[in-house]
Amino acid sequence: MTVEGNGDAVTFRRAVSGCTDEVLSVLDEAAGWLDARGVAQWPLRFEAAWVEEAISRGETWLVEVGNRTAGTVTLDWSDAIWADAAGTAGYVHRLAVRRRAAGLGTVVLGWAAGMARQQGVEALRLDCVKFNGRLRAYYEAQGFVHRGDVPVGGAPGQRQDGGPVTWVSRYELAFAGT
Template structure:
Protein backbone atom coordinates (compact mmCIF):
# COMPACT_ATOMS: atom_id res chain seq x y z
CA UNK A 1 0.00 0.00 0.00
CA UNK A 2 1.50 3.31 -1.05
CA UNK A 3 -0.55 6.07 0.60
CA UNK A 4 -1.04 9.42 -1.06
CA UNK A 5 0.98 12.12 0.65
CA UNK A 6 -0.49 15.60 0.83
CA UNK A 7 1.64 18.55 1.91
CA UNK A 8 -0.02 21.00 4.32
CA UNK A 9 1.16 24.36 5.61
CA UNK A 10 1.18 24.54 9.40
CA UNK A 11 2.29 26.80 12.22
CA UNK A 12 5.46 24.68 12.49
CA UNK A 13 6.16 24.81 8.75
CA UNK A 14 5.34 22.40 5.97
CA UNK A 15 4.25 18.89 6.91
CA UNK A 16 3.13 15.88 4.90
CA UNK A 17 0.00 13.99 5.82
CA UNK A 18 -0.99 10.55 4.61
CA UNK A 19 -2.94 7.51 5.67
CA UNK A 20 -0.94 5.47 8.13
CA UNK A 21 0.27 2.04 7.06
CA UNK A 22 0.99 -0.93 9.33
CA UNK A 23 4.65 0.17 9.30
CA UNK A 24 3.57 3.43 11.02
CA UNK A 25 2.00 1.83 14.10
CA UNK A 26 4.98 2.46 16.38
CA UNK A 27 5.02 6.15 15.44
CA UNK A 28 1.25 6.52 15.87
CA UNK A 29 1.31 4.81 19.28
CA UNK A 30 4.31 6.89 20.35
CA UNK A 31 2.51 10.15 19.52
CA UNK A 32 -0.68 9.01 21.29
CA UNK A 33 1.24 7.83 24.34
CA UNK A 34 3.23 11.09 24.53
CA UNK A 35 -0.03 13.06 24.42
CA UNK A 36 -1.60 10.84 27.10
CA UNK A 37 1.39 11.33 29.43
CA UNK A 38 1.29 15.09 28.87
CA UNK A 39 -2.44 15.21 29.67
CA UNK A 40 -1.88 13.15 32.83
CA UNK A 41 0.94 15.49 33.90
CA UNK A 42 -1.63 18.30 33.78
CA UNK A 43 -4.09 16.33 35.94
CA UNK A 44 -6.34 15.35 33.00
CA UNK A 45 -7.29 11.67 33.19
CA UNK A 46 -8.55 11.40 29.62
CA UNK A 47 -6.41 8.79 27.88
CA UNK A 48 -4.62 5.65 29.10
CA UNK A 49 -1.16 6.39 30.49
CA UNK A 50 -0.12 2.74 30.30
CA UNK A 51 -0.20 2.73 26.51
CA UNK A 52 -2.88 2.87 23.87
CA UNK A 53 -4.32 -0.50 22.85
CA UNK A 54 -2.14 -1.67 19.96
CA UNK A 55 -4.88 -3.94 18.54
CA UNK A 56 -7.38 -1.07 18.39
CA UNK A 57 -4.95 1.23 16.56
CA UNK A 58 -3.77 -1.58 14.26
CA UNK A 59 -7.38 -2.30 13.28
CA UNK A 60 -8.04 1.36 12.56
CA UNK A 61 -4.87 1.51 10.43
CA UNK A 62 -5.89 -1.64 8.54
CA UNK A 63 -9.26 -0.01 7.70
CA UNK A 64 -7.48 3.11 6.37
CA UNK A 65 -8.88 5.34 9.14
CA UNK A 66 -5.64 6.60 10.70
CA UNK A 67 -3.64 9.52 9.34
CA UNK A 68 -0.12 10.52 10.21
CA UNK A 69 1.63 13.86 9.74
CA UNK A 70 5.37 14.08 9.23
CA UNK A 71 7.73 17.02 9.25
CA UNK A 72 11.14 16.30 7.75
CA UNK A 73 10.16 12.58 7.78
CA UNK A 74 9.59 12.65 11.58
CA UNK A 75 6.09 11.66 12.74
CA UNK A 76 4.61 14.68 14.55
CA UNK A 77 0.83 14.17 14.58
CA UNK A 78 -1.99 11.71 14.07
CA UNK A 79 -5.77 11.38 14.04
CA UNK A 80 -8.40 8.80 13.18
CA UNK A 81 -11.31 9.59 10.83
CA UNK A 82 -14.29 7.23 10.76
CA UNK A 83 -17.73 7.26 9.14
CA UNK A 84 -19.74 6.09 12.15
CA UNK A 85 -19.58 6.20 15.95
CA UNK A 86 -22.44 4.49 17.74
CA UNK A 87 -20.72 4.61 21.16
CA UNK A 88 -20.25 8.38 21.42
CA UNK A 89 -23.07 9.36 19.02
CA UNK A 90 -25.80 6.76 19.61
CA UNK A 91 -28.69 7.00 17.19
CA UNK A 92 -27.12 9.72 15.02
CA UNK A 93 -28.64 9.32 11.58
CA UNK A 94 -26.98 12.06 9.52
CA UNK A 95 -24.02 11.01 7.39
CA UNK A 96 -20.98 12.48 9.13
CA UNK A 97 -17.29 12.10 9.69
CA UNK A 98 -16.08 11.31 13.20
CA UNK A 99 -12.60 12.40 14.20
CA UNK A 100 -10.87 10.68 17.10
CA UNK A 101 -7.50 10.62 18.82
CA UNK A 102 -6.15 13.90 17.49
CA UNK A 103 -2.65 14.11 18.92
CA UNK A 104 0.52 16.04 18.19
CA UNK A 105 3.97 15.97 19.68
CA UNK A 106 4.68 18.74 22.16
CA UNK A 107 7.17 20.35 19.77
CA UNK A 108 4.52 20.43 17.02
CA UNK A 109 2.28 22.92 18.81
CA UNK A 110 -0.10 24.49 16.28
CA UNK A 111 -0.34 21.40 14.07
CA UNK A 112 -3.60 20.17 15.61
CA UNK A 113 -5.79 22.78 13.92
CA UNK A 114 -4.34 21.82 10.54
CA UNK A 115 -5.11 18.15 11.20
CA UNK A 116 -8.70 19.14 11.97
CA UNK A 117 -8.90 21.19 8.77
CA UNK A 118 -7.59 18.22 6.80
CA UNK A 119 -10.30 16.01 8.38
CA UNK A 120 -12.90 18.63 7.45
CA UNK A 121 -11.77 18.54 3.79
CA UNK A 122 -11.66 14.74 3.76
CA UNK A 123 -15.17 14.56 5.22
CA UNK A 124 -16.57 17.12 2.77
CA UNK A 125 -14.94 15.25 -0.13
CA UNK A 126 -17.18 12.26 0.66
CA UNK A 127 -20.31 14.42 0.42
CA UNK A 128 -20.85 14.45 4.17
CA UNK A 129 -21.76 17.84 5.60
CA UNK A 130 -20.88 17.31 9.28
CA UNK A 131 -17.68 16.52 11.16
CA UNK A 132 -18.18 15.31 14.72
CA UNK A 133 -15.90 14.68 17.65
CA UNK A 134 -16.10 13.98 21.32
CA UNK A 135 -13.78 14.82 24.16
CA UNK A 136 -13.56 14.46 27.92
CA UNK A 137 -16.00 17.05 29.28
CA UNK A 138 -13.65 17.74 32.20
CA UNK A 139 -10.92 19.04 29.87
CA UNK A 140 -12.00 22.70 29.74
CA UNK A 141 -8.96 23.77 27.72
CA UNK A 142 -9.64 21.21 24.99
CA UNK A 143 -13.37 22.00 24.92
CA UNK A 144 -12.57 25.71 24.44
CA UNK A 145 -10.05 24.79 21.71
CA UNK A 146 -12.70 22.91 19.74
CA UNK A 147 -15.17 25.76 20.17
CA UNK A 148 -12.57 28.24 18.84
CA UNK A 149 -12.12 25.88 15.87
CA UNK A 150 -15.82 26.32 15.04
CA UNK A 151 -17.29 23.22 16.65
CA UNK A 152 -20.66 23.56 18.35
CA UNK A 153 -21.38 21.74 21.59
CA UNK A 154 -24.32 19.35 21.26
CA UNK A 155 -24.51 17.36 24.51
CA UNK A 156 -22.62 15.63 27.30
CA UNK A 157 -23.07 11.88 27.50
CA UNK A 158 -21.86 9.31 30.01
CA UNK A 159 -19.69 6.48 28.71
CA UNK A 160 -18.87 3.38 30.69
CA UNK A 161 -15.05 3.27 30.87
CA UNK A 162 -15.09 -0.42 29.91
CA UNK A 163 -16.94 0.33 26.67
CA UNK A 164 -14.02 2.24 25.11
CA UNK A 165 -10.47 0.92 25.36
CA UNK A 166 -9.07 4.48 25.25
CA UNK A 167 -10.93 5.61 28.38
CA UNK A 168 -8.91 4.95 31.53
CA UNK A 169 -10.71 2.50 33.82
CA UNK A 170 -9.66 4.64 36.80
CA UNK A 171 -11.93 7.50 35.75
CA UNK A 172 -15.03 5.87 37.21
CA UNK A 173 -17.78 7.89 35.55
CA UNK A 174 -16.66 9.34 32.20
CA UNK A 175 -18.55 12.16 30.57
CA UNK A 176 -17.86 12.92 26.93
CA UNK A 177 -18.82 16.20 25.30
CA UNK A 178 -20.19 15.93 21.78
CA UNK A 179 -19.21 18.58 19.23
CA UNK A 180 -20.03 18.98 15.56
CA UNK A 181 -19.17 21.34 12.76
CA UNK A 182 -20.65 21.91 9.32
CA UNK A 183 -18.19 21.23 6.50
CA UNK A 184 -18.50 22.12 2.84
Protein backbone atom coordinates in the same frame (compact mmCIF):
# COMPACT_ATOMS: atom_id res chain seq x y z
CA MET B 1 -1.27 14.57 0.85
CA THR B 2 0.57 17.78 1.77
CA VAL B 3 -0.89 21.03 3.14
CA GLU B 4 0.64 24.23 4.49
CA GLY B 5 0.81 24.77 8.23
CA ASN B 6 2.56 27.66 9.96
CA GLY B 7 4.77 28.09 6.89
CA ASP B 8 5.88 24.45 6.93
CA ALA B 9 4.74 21.66 4.64
CA VAL B 10 2.57 19.24 6.60
CA THR B 11 2.23 15.78 5.07
CA PHE B 12 -0.53 13.30 5.89
CA ARG B 13 0.57 9.71 5.34
CA ARG B 14 -1.83 6.81 5.82
CA ALA B 15 -0.58 4.54 8.59
CA VAL B 16 -0.05 0.90 7.62
CA SER B 17 0.42 -2.19 9.79
CA GLY B 18 4.13 -1.51 10.28
CA CYS B 19 3.34 1.95 11.70
CA THR B 20 1.61 0.82 14.89
CA ASP B 21 4.58 1.62 17.15
CA GLU B 22 4.94 5.07 15.57
CA VAL B 23 1.24 5.84 16.16
CA LEU B 24 1.47 4.57 19.74
CA SER B 25 4.57 6.67 20.40
CA VAL B 26 2.73 9.88 19.48
CA LEU B 27 -0.37 8.92 21.47
CA ASP B 28 1.66 7.93 24.54
CA GLU B 29 3.67 11.16 24.44
CA ALA B 30 0.46 13.21 24.30
CA ALA B 31 -1.16 11.11 27.04
CA GLY B 32 1.85 11.60 29.31
CA TRP B 33 1.80 15.35 28.71
CA LEU B 34 -1.90 15.50 29.55
CA ASP B 35 -1.44 13.36 32.66
CA ALA B 36 1.36 15.63 33.90
CA ARG B 37 -1.16 18.47 33.76
CA GLY B 38 -3.82 16.51 35.65
CA VAL B 39 -5.99 15.80 32.59
CA ALA B 40 -7.28 12.22 32.37
CA GLN B 41 -8.26 12.47 28.70
CA TRP B 42 -6.54 9.21 27.82
CA PRO B 43 -4.79 6.29 29.52
CA LEU B 44 -1.06 6.74 30.17
CA ARG B 45 -0.26 4.05 27.61
CA PHE B 46 -2.27 2.97 24.62
CA GLU B 47 -2.46 -0.70 23.75
CA ALA B 48 -1.70 -1.76 20.20
CA ALA B 49 -5.09 -3.49 19.94
CA TRP B 50 -6.81 -0.11 20.43
CA VAL B 51 -5.34 1.29 17.19
CA GLU B 52 -4.62 -1.74 14.99
CA GLU B 53 -8.17 -2.13 13.67
CA ALA B 54 -8.40 1.51 12.53
CA ILE B 55 -4.94 1.21 10.96
CA SER B 56 -5.97 -1.93 9.08
CA ARG B 57 -9.09 -0.14 7.77
CA GLY B 58 -6.91 2.71 6.47
CA GLU B 59 -8.46 5.28 8.83
CA THR B 60 -5.36 6.28 10.80
CA TRP B 61 -2.90 8.86 9.52
CA LEU B 62 0.56 10.00 10.53
CA VAL B 63 1.18 13.72 10.28
CA GLU B 64 4.70 14.77 9.30
CA VAL B 65 6.44 18.12 9.46
CA GLY B 66 9.93 18.29 7.99
CA ASN B 67 9.91 14.53 7.27
CA ARG B 68 9.46 13.82 11.01
CA THR B 69 6.34 12.38 12.55
CA ALA B 70 4.64 15.18 14.45
CA GLY B 71 1.16 13.78 15.03
CA THR B 72 -1.51 11.22 14.34
CA VAL B 73 -5.26 11.23 13.74
CA THR B 74 -7.94 8.71 12.94
CA LEU B 75 -10.73 9.78 10.61
CA ASP B 76 -13.61 7.35 10.18
CA TRP B 77 -17.21 7.43 9.05
CA SER B 78 -19.25 6.11 11.97
CA ASP B 79 -19.30 6.39 15.75
CA ALA B 80 -21.82 4.61 17.97
CA ILE B 81 -21.98 7.49 20.46
CA TRP B 82 -23.56 9.59 17.71
CA ALA B 83 -26.24 7.02 16.80
CA ASP B 84 -28.97 9.43 17.92
CA ALA B 85 -27.75 12.24 15.64
CA ALA B 86 -29.21 12.81 12.20
CA GLY B 87 -27.10 13.38 9.12
CA THR B 88 -23.82 12.10 7.79
CA ALA B 89 -20.43 12.92 9.24
CA GLY B 90 -16.76 12.17 9.49
CA TYR B 91 -15.46 11.39 12.98
CA VAL B 92 -12.11 12.46 14.41
CA HIS B 93 -10.53 10.13 16.97
CA ARG B 94 -7.15 9.96 18.69
CA LEU B 95 -5.88 13.31 17.39
CA ALA B 96 -2.51 13.88 19.03
CA VAL B 97 0.57 15.96 18.29
CA ARG B 98 4.08 15.82 19.65
CA ARG B 99 4.99 18.70 21.96
CA ARG B 100 7.56 20.02 19.48
CA ALA B 101 4.64 20.48 17.06
CA ALA B 102 2.28 22.31 19.43
CA GLY B 103 -0.29 24.22 17.39
CA LEU B 104 -0.48 21.57 14.68
CA GLY B 105 -3.93 20.48 15.85
CA THR B 106 -5.60 23.33 13.97
CA VAL B 107 -3.99 22.15 10.72
CA VAL B 108 -5.05 18.57 11.40
CA LEU B 109 -8.65 19.60 12.09
CA GLY B 110 -8.69 21.65 8.88
CA TRP B 111 -7.37 18.68 6.93
CA ALA B 112 -10.00 16.38 8.51
CA ALA B 113 -12.76 18.85 7.61
CA GLY B 114 -11.50 18.94 4.02
CA MET B 115 -11.42 15.16 3.83
CA ALA B 116 -14.95 14.95 5.23
CA ARG B 117 -16.21 17.51 2.72
CA GLN B 118 -14.64 15.46 -0.09
CA GLN B 119 -16.67 12.47 1.13
CA GLY B 120 -19.81 14.57 0.83
CA VAL B 121 -20.84 14.34 4.48
CA GLU B 122 -22.66 17.10 6.33
CA ALA B 123 -20.38 17.55 9.33
CA LEU B 124 -17.19 16.71 11.18
CA ARG B 125 -17.71 15.33 14.69
CA LEU B 126 -15.48 14.54 17.64
CA ASP B 127 -15.59 14.15 21.40
CA CYS B 128 -13.46 14.61 24.51
CA VAL B 129 -13.86 13.85 28.19
CA LYS B 130 -16.47 16.15 29.68
CA PHE B 131 -14.21 17.68 32.32
CA ASN B 132 -11.44 18.76 29.89
CA GLY B 133 -12.43 22.43 29.83
CA ARG B 134 -9.38 23.63 27.91
CA LEU B 135 -9.93 21.14 25.08
CA ARG B 136 -13.64 21.93 24.97
CA ALA B 137 -12.86 25.66 24.67
CA TYR B 138 -10.31 24.90 21.94
CA TYR B 139 -12.88 22.96 19.90
CA GLU B 140 -15.41 25.76 20.31
CA ALA B 141 -12.79 28.29 19.16
CA GLN B 142 -12.32 26.13 16.04
CA GLY B 143 -16.03 26.48 15.23
CA PHE B 144 -17.30 23.22 16.72
CA VAL B 145 -20.65 23.35 18.53
CA HIS B 146 -21.35 21.33 21.70
CA ARG B 147 -23.93 18.64 20.96
CA GLY B 148 -24.43 17.15 24.40
CA ASP B 149 -22.70 14.87 26.85
CA VAL B 150 -23.01 11.08 26.78
CA PRO B 151 -21.62 8.19 28.83
CA VAL B 152 -19.24 5.68 27.24
CA GLY B 153 -17.99 2.43 28.70
CA GLY B 154 -14.37 1.98 29.63
CA ALA B 155 -11.68 4.24 30.98
CA PRO B 156 -10.96 7.56 29.23
CA GLY B 157 -9.83 6.86 25.68
CA GLN B 158 -11.43 3.44 25.53
CA ARG B 159 -14.74 2.32 24.11
CA GLN B 160 -15.93 -0.85 25.81
CA ASP B 161 -19.25 -2.42 26.67
CA GLY B 162 -18.29 -2.83 30.32
CA GLY B 163 -15.99 -1.33 32.88
CA PRO B 164 -16.08 2.17 34.30
CA VAL B 165 -18.17 4.88 32.66
CA THR B 166 -16.62 8.04 31.25
CA TRP B 167 -18.73 11.04 30.27
CA VAL B 168 -17.72 12.66 27.01
CA SER B 169 -18.77 15.92 25.38
CA ARG B 170 -19.70 15.67 21.71
CA TYR B 171 -18.81 18.44 19.25
CA GLU B 172 -19.88 19.03 15.66
CA LEU B 173 -18.67 21.28 12.86
CA ALA B 174 -21.52 21.52 10.35
CA PHE B 175 -20.63 22.31 6.75
CA ALA B 176 -22.57 25.08 5.07
CA GLY B 177 -24.44 24.13 1.93
CA THR B 178 -24.60 20.40 2.62
